[in-house]
Amino acid sequence: MYKTILLEKREGYAIITMNRPREMNALSGEMRFELNDALNHLESEETIRVLIMTGGDYVFSAGMDIKEMAALSDEEVASYFGSILQYLKKIYTYRKPVIAAVGGIALGGGFNIATVCDLIIASESAIFGHPELKFGLNPLFSPLRHLVGLAKAKEISMLGEPIGAKEALRIGLVNKVATPEKFMDEAIAMAEGLAARSGRAIESVKKISVMTEKLDKTSSLDLEFEVMVHLFSSPERKVRMNEFMTREYLSKMSKG
Secondary structure (H helix, E strand, O other): OOOOEEEEEEOOEEEEEEOOHHHOOOEOHHHHHHHHHHHHHHHOOOOOOEEEEEOOOOEEEOOEOHHHHHOOOHHHHHHHHHHHHHHHHHHHOOOOOEEEEEOOEEEOHHHHHHHHOOEEEEEOOOEEEOOHHHHOOOOOOHHHHHHHOHHHHHHHHHHOOOEEHHHHHHOOOOOEEEOOOOHHHHHHHHHHHHHOOOHHHHHHHHHHHHHHHHOOHHHHHHHHHHHHHHHHOOHHHHHHHHHHHHHHHHHHHHOO
16 A cells, blocks of 8 residues: 555554665655555554554664755745644544654654654664754654653753663653564564553543643542543443453462
């Protein structure tokens, strides 16, 4: 179906791989269109409950296609950045969990994709960075601030210095670091774990994580308990609790 990305569906989850290796997965117009199309398709498919986004073992994405950017006319600028905003908003507001599996460099627009995902698994070879200021463009700031805080986000955005995987883990930018041979295995294990959980509950957690930032402490607690009541009243809760208690009982019986 696609020329610049690979789409693989597995049981409970899917993997989107950016696939322009010669161009270091630079985000061309065709890739932007295909990413958005794949995201829309997968969000409506109920059997796919988790999404992994990656660029493969050696590079996540070097960012926007510089040759394409340099050739833009003034009249094309707004639609160009609109096409970028479209898929970033789609990932950022996706109702299913999205995991970024980052191997190699994730710069500029590639870094942006990682920061709008829910979780980031990084290879030890991963390097993150925002070089945009060096050629007169502002980096995407708000998702980065939510991950690492205001002061660190300013430092990363203003200085544009590269960040290695271990430093990314230390500052809270990524959730886990693994060897280059194992980082995709870690992302897949996480996807399988999430796919086995209640999709409604995970979707609620995603909504709560956004909404509680805008509320005071009391209103945040009120919202979370309203969601608890809603989820606890569902038939799915009863099925899952019975399954859990049965597993616990069988586990204790097997241990004597």
